[in-house]
Amino acid sequence: MLTMKSEARGLIAHGVSACAGCGLELAARVILDVLGANTVIVIPPGCAALFSGYGNETVTKIPGFQGNLESTAAYAAGIKAGFEVQGRGDIQVLGFAGDGATVDIGLQALSGALERGDKILYICYDNEAYMNTGIQGSGSTPLNAWTTTTPGGKSVYRKDMVGIVAAHKIPYAATASVGYVDDLRKKVAKAQAATATGPAYIHIHTPCPTGWGSKPEHTIEVARLAVQSQCWPLYEITDGVNYQVTVPVAKPKPVAEYLKLQKRFNGVAPEELSTMQTAVGQDYTRLTNK
Amino acid sequence: MSTRVMIDGNGAASEGLRLAKVRVVSAYPITPQSPISEKLADFVVQGKLDAKYIRVESEHSAMCCAIGAQLTGVRAGTATSSVGLALMHEVLGVAAGCRVPIVMPVVNRSLVSPWSLWCDHQDAMAERDGGWLQLYAESAQEVLDLILIAYRTAEDARIQLPAMVCLDGFFLSHMSDAVYVPDQAAVDAYLPPYVCHNFHLDPNDPMFINNLTPTAEYTEMRYQQAVGFNQAPAVLLAAMADFKRVFGRDYSLLEAYQCDDAEAVIVTLGSMSGTAKYTVDQLRGQGKKVGVLKLTSYRPFPAEQVKQALAPVAVVGVMDRSPGYGAQVAPVATEVRAVLSGKPVQGFIAGLGGRDISPATFVKAFAKLLTGEITADVDWVDVKENALTIREVK
Numbered sequence: 001m002l003t004m005k006s007e008a009r010g011l012i013a014h015g016v017s018a019c020a021g022c023g024l025e026l027a028a029r030v031i032l033d034v035l036g037a038n039t040v041i042v043i044p045p046g047c048a049a050l051f052s053g054y055g056n057e058t059v060t061k062i063p064g065f066q067g068n069l070e071s072t073a074a075y076a077a078g079i080k081a082g083f084e085v086q087g088r089g090d091i092q093v094l095g096f097a098g099d100g101a102t103v104d105i106g107l108q109a110l111s112g113a114l115e116r117g118d119k120i121l122y123i124c125y126d127n128e129a130y131m132n133t134g135i136q137g138s139g140s141t142p143l144n145a146w147t148t149t150t151p152g153g154k155s156v157y158r159k160d161m162v163g164i165v166a167a168h169k170i171p172y173a174a175t176a177s178v179g180y181v182d183d184l185r186k187k188v189a190k191a192q193a194a195t196a197t198g199p200a201y202i203h204i205h206t207p208c209p210t211g212w213g214s215k216p217e218h219t220i221e222v223a224r225l226a227v228q229s230q231c232w233p234l235y236e237i238t239d240g241v242n243y244q245v246t247v248p249v250a251k252p253k254p255v256a257e258y259l260k261l262q263k264r265f266n267g268v269a270p271e272e273l274s275t276m277q278t279a280v281g282q283d284y285t286r287l288t289n290k
Numbered sequence: 291m292s293t294r295v296m297i298d299g300n301g302a303a304s305e306g307l308r309l310a311k312v313r314v315v316s317a318y319p320i321t322p323q324s325p326i327s328e329k330l331a332d333f334v335v336q337g338k339l340d341a342k343y344i345r346v347e348s349e350h351s352a353m354c355c356a357i358g359a360q361l362t363g364v365r366a367g368t369a370t371s372s373v374g375l376a377l378m379h380e381v382l383g384v385a386a387g388c389r390v391p392i393v394m395p396v397v398n399r400s401l402v403s404p405w406s407l408w409c410d411h412q413d414a415m416a417e418r419d420g421g422w423l424q425l426y427a428e429s430a431q432e433v434l435d436l437i438l439i440a441y442r443t444a445e446d447a448r449i450q451l452p453a454m455v456c457l458d459g460f461f462l463s464h465m466s467d468a469v470y471v472p473d474q475a476a477v478d479a480y481l482p483p484y485v486c487h488n489f490h491l492d493p494n495d496p497m498f499i500n501n502l503t504p505t506a507e508y509t510e511m512r513y514q515q516a517v518g519f520n521q522a523p524a525v526l527l528a529a530m531a532d533f534k535r536v537f538g539r540d541y542s543l544l545e546a547y548q549c550d551d552a553e554a555v556i557v558t559l560g561s562m563s564g565t566a567k568y569t570v571d572q573l574r575g576q577g578k579k580v581g582v583l584k585l586t587s588y589r590p591f592p593a594e595q596v597k598q599a600l601a602p603v604a605v606v607g608v609m610d611r612s613p614g615y616g617a618q619v620a621p622v623a624t625e626v627r628a629v630l631s632g633k634p635v636q637g638f639i640a641g642l643g644g645r646d647i648s649p650a651t652f653v654k655a656f657a658k659l660l661t662g663e664i665t666a667d668v669d670w671v672d673v674k675e676n677a678l679t680i681r682e683v684k
Contacts, residue, residue, distance in 0.1 A: 038493050042358075055507060058498035063491045065361065066500045067354065068380055074351035078316060078358025078366065079491060081342045085313040085364055091493055109354070112347030 011037060011061045017050050021216025023178040023206030023223060024048060024125045028096070030181055031123060034188040037062055039092040040083075042076045044069045044106065046098040047132045047208075048125065070105040072097040073113035076120040084119075092192060095122040099140035100130040103161045114168035117198045121191050124161065124201070127208035135211040142231075143279070144272050146264040147211070153267050157279070162237070165201045169240030172200040176234065178207070179223030183234055183246055190236070205232045213263025225258040230284040243290035255280055292472040292537070299462035302430040302469050303369060303395035303455070304329035306437030308339050309477040310393070312367030316344040316355030321407050322459040323371040323397040330367065341367070349374035353381045353392075360390050361491045361499065365441075365484045368392070371459060372399035375413045379420070385452045386421025386515065388500055389488045391444035392452040393437060398560065398611075399459040400643045408644020409459035411559065411611040415621045421515055423453035423522060424589035426560045430467040433457045435539055436586070438472075438481055442529035447487040448521045456588075458561040460644065472537055480536045522590045543592035545584040546599045548574060552581030554605040554659035556638070557596075557626050559585050562609060562647040569652035580656050588622070593629045600630060605659045607636040609647065609671075614639075619668050634664045640672040647672070 008014045011032040018025040024047050032039065041064040043052050051059045052066040067075040076095040083091045097106055102124040113120060129147045130136040137147040137154055140161060144153040165173045172194035176184040184204065191200035207214060207222045214222050226232035227247060234247040255277045259265040268276070297305065303326050307315070315334065317327035333339035346352045349370050356366035370378060375396055385392050396414050400406035414424060425440055427433040433455060440453040457463055489499045503511060523543060530541040547567050549555050558566045563584040573580045583599055585592070600606055608627075610620030617624055619637035627635045638655050641647040655671050658664075674680070 040491050040493065049502065052501035053498055054502050055504045058501060060498060061496060063493060063496040064498045065358070065491060066498070066502075067358075068384065071351060071354040071381065074346065074354035075358040077344060077346075077351075078314065078355030078360075079362055080358075081314045081316075081344055081355065082359035082362030082364050082366070082491075085340075085342050085359075086362065088362075108347060109351050112351055115347075116345060118344075 012051060013059045013061070016059050018047070019208070019210045021209040021219040022047070023208060023219050024127065026178045027125050027184070027204050027206050030184055031096070031188050032060070032062065034185050035092050035094060035192055038090065039094055040064065040079055041094045041096055042067050042072050042079065044072045044097050044101040045132070046101055047127065048096050048098060049132070069101050071109045072101060072106055073110040073120065073122055076122065077113045077116070077118040080118055080120050089119070092195065093120045095120060097124055098131070099124060099126040099128060100138045103139040103159050111168065114165060114170050114199050114201070119195045119198060121195050121200045124203045125206045126203055127206050127211060129208070129211050131208050131211045143276060144265060144268045146267060162203050166237045166240045170201060171198045172236065172238055174202050174236035175205070175232065176202050177205040177223045177227055177232055179220050179227055180234060180247055187236060211264070214261050218261055222258070222261050225253060225261065229253045229255050229258040230280050231255060231258055233284055233287055235287060243287065245288060249284070252284070291476055292470040294468055294470050296466050297430060297469050298464050298466045299427070299430045299433050299457045300325040300397065300464070301329060302434040303437065303457065304333065305471050306395070306434045307367040308333050309472065309474060310365060310367070310438065310441050310481060312339070313341050313364035314344065314356070314359035314366040315341050316346045316352045316359070316366065316368050318346050318349050318352045318370070318374065320349065320371045320374040322399060322463045323369050323374070323395070325463070326369040326395060326397070349377045350381060353378040353385065356392050357381065357385050357388065357390050360392055361388070361489060363484070363486045363490055366392060369395040369397065371397040372401060372413045375417060376401060379417065382417060382420050382422060382452070384500065387511070389450035389515070389518070390452060391450055393440045393444055394452070394454050395433070395437065396454045396456045397459045397463045398456050406643040409461055410642045410644070411456070412613070414454060414456050415612040415614070417454070418589060418621060421451065422589065423451055423587070424456060425453065425587055426456045426585065427462060428561060428563045428584065430462060430465070430469045431539070433462060434469060434471065435533065435537070435541065438477060439526070439529045439533055439541060441481050442532070443522065443526045445484060446525045449518050449525050450488055451515065451518045451522065456560065461561040476536060480532065519590050523587070523592055526587060541586060543587040544595055544599065545586065547582040547584065549581035549583060549599055549603065551579055552603055553579040554607065554656055555581040555583050555600060555603045556652065556655060556659070557583045557585065557606065557608040557622060559588060559611065559622055562611065562641060565647055565649055566609070566652050569649040569656070572649065573653070573656060578656065578660060580660070585622070591625045593625070596626060597629045605662070605664065606630060606633060607638055607655055607659050609638045609640060609655065611641045611647070613642065636664050637668040638671045639668055640670070645672060
């Protein structure tokens with residue numbers, strides 16, 4: 001048996017069994033550090049369920065519930081309602097789900113909660129595939145990326161999840177990255193404040209060394225290159241219409257520079273890379289024109 | 291102490307949830323349950339129910355919201371039917387496994403395929419082993435009363451199991467009846483405020499609920515649910531006895547009607563029980579010694595009481611409103627056969643997809659029992675002779 005000689009200072013204990021270099025772990029520690037102890041977390045099955053714990057042990061120092069893959073937002077909405085009718089609406093309820101549980105199977109419940117204006121914070125950590133079950137493609141897997149269910153490279157673009165969320169005209173939505181922790185911290189704080197009036201949503205890019213074939217020590221570098229190549233723009237949207245890029249990228253690095261640190265893009269042909277570069281540039285222009 | 295009003299079964303279910311003072315309602319409409327969702331919304335808007343109403347986008351989310359809300363320490367209410375219940379299936383197991391004592395009216399309706407809007411018990415029977423108590427109402431009055439009894443039982447510290455109060459679609463849900471609606475004060479005296487006895491979500495007392503559980507503990511946590519079920523008959527009976535003391539109406543796990551000297555008895559569930567009793571009266575008038583054994587509680591199955599009630603009866607039939615495909619007999623008949631070792635039990639299937647189980651159906655079934663036409667096969671007693679050529683595709 002392992003004995004811990006010091007207690008973790010944050011709301012997550014030492015020794016989470018996440019993979020080496022996991023972007024999600026950093027995101028979780030930062031998010032709970034900002035939100036504080038008056039928070040209840042809902043986690044579906046997936047990588048973040050490592051924070052739910054196993055058996056009689058948990059990693060979180062806040063109360064939590066492990067729900068089902070498709071209904072994180074619905075559980076969060078019910079929990080929030082239960083607190084509200086008891087005069088405890090100040091308790092922050094956080095849904096914390098991966099891209100599979102958000103962009104795919106959980107989209108319906110999330111859309112319902114956003115439409116109703118439930119005062120919950122929903123954070124998607126996006127490692128761009130179903131990582132916990134073995135690197136299967138998700139609706140958030142980017143074009144041309146290898147996964148075990150897109151072995152020839154994904155042939156279609158990812159869903160614009162933040163666009164879908166913004167279409168619900170909720171008070172606050174944002175993208176974030178573990179490569180830009182200060183930006184992430186500010187956005188979590190803004191999102192928390194926004195839940196006084198309605199739902200808030202943050203979509204965090206969390207590189208996955210295991211699934212992406214990147215080196216664990218390169219996680220932050222990979223995350224930053226995604227932003228600097230305009231592959232993962234950092235922005236926020238208030239009330240569904242006011243777009244603001246929070247980390248502008250005036251002189252983008254080539255997409256190829258971001259891809260080359262990851263084995264999942266090894267099969268990308270030169271003409272495919274050219275298509276990706278064009279699409280990334282067009283997306284960024286559209287974003288900055290909003 | 292109570293008001294007598296004309297309401298239908300859905301109205302009675304809504305009154306039951308209102309009187310139980312549910313604080314969070316998460317509801318999604320489905321025929322024939324929709325009036326319950328609508329009525330609860332009205333109650334909240336009119337201030338007759340101090341609750342937050344969550345207009346969810348699916349039955350799956352309805353149950354998730356109810357579970358989440360109740361884990362914070364308040365009663366949560368929802369209702370469903372048919373494919374809505376089926377859609378909830380996954381998270382019905384969460385409510386049961388997390389010991390969240392939600393009470394839910396289930397307006398019984400067929401499952402697809404083919405599509406049907408009407409009554410049978412295939413929806414609830416598909417959930418019979420899911421860890422929920424299942425009570426079946428014969429009338430609108432029973433719907434209301436059983437909801438209050440179910441709350442008392444489900445929330446008891448020894449039980450901590452969710453409960454379905456099943457009412458037959460249209461036959462009960464949409465049929466107006468004179469129902470005694472008790473005063474709030476009387477209900478408050480019978481049903482104390484909800485207290486979480488088990489898992490709860492509270493930043494002042496953090497715990498993580500429903501995480502991955504190792505093989506070394508999973509069986510034991512399932513066993514805890516079984517112990518809850520084992521204690522349920524006694525707790526139900528105590529809740530029913532107290533109900534009689536407060537409200538004057540008598541309930542039990544089952545009701546034996548004209549069974550004492552009966553030569554043939556048919557076991558029933560739900561609204562068909564009234565028709566069965568009427569038919570027994572008619573047949574008794576013709577000198578035929580027949581009876582009815584109505585089950586109010588199907589989960590837990592009151593095995594010992596069924597055994598005792600049917601011990602003196604020579605010939606037993608069971609009228610199932612669901613087919614129980616692939617089993618030797620349908621679900622209720624399976625249970626009855628299991629407790630009557632050696633005695634022949636004739637399984638009947640009728641009333642699927644809203645087909646009326648009429649007195650003629652029971653007359654036919656009793657005639658078979660009285661003439662000793664017992665077969666090992668299930669008797670689809672109301673099936674048409676041209677069953678195999680209906681919509682035949684060649």
